[in-house]
Amino acid sequence: MSQTVSLTLDLKGLSCPLPIAKTAQAMRTVQPGDLVEALCTDPGSVPDFTAWCDTTGNELVERTEADGVYRFVIRKV
Numbered sequence: 001m002s003q004t005v006s007l008t009l010d011l012k013g014l015s016c017p018l019p020i021a022k023t024a025q026a027m028r029t030v031q032p033g034d035l036v037e038a039l040c041t042d043p044g045s046v047p048d049f050t051a052w053c054d055t056t057g058n059e060l061v062e063r064t065e066a067d068g069v070y071r072f073v074i075r076k077v
Helices: 018-027 045-056
Strands: 005-010 035-040 059-066 069-075
Touching: 005 018, 018 035, 018 045, 018 069, 035 045, 045 059, 045 069
Parallel strands: 005 035
Antiparallel strands: 035 069, 059 069
8 A cells, every 4th residue: 555745844954853843743734644754864863763653653654864864754643
């Protein structure tokens, strides 16, 4: 089952805790089941997003890195 990303967040250039804080804020604007894509340049975002998803119960669907940009796709529960 393929689903389209509902919201893309350009969080490049932001450092901890801003990528998580802005993602958490944006997640309140989407419906359960929607996908949110977060694009970050902070290497600390990798463990941060993993821990945040574990804590909140949201599903980390995809995590990739290319040219210093970390891409996270999160499904809202």
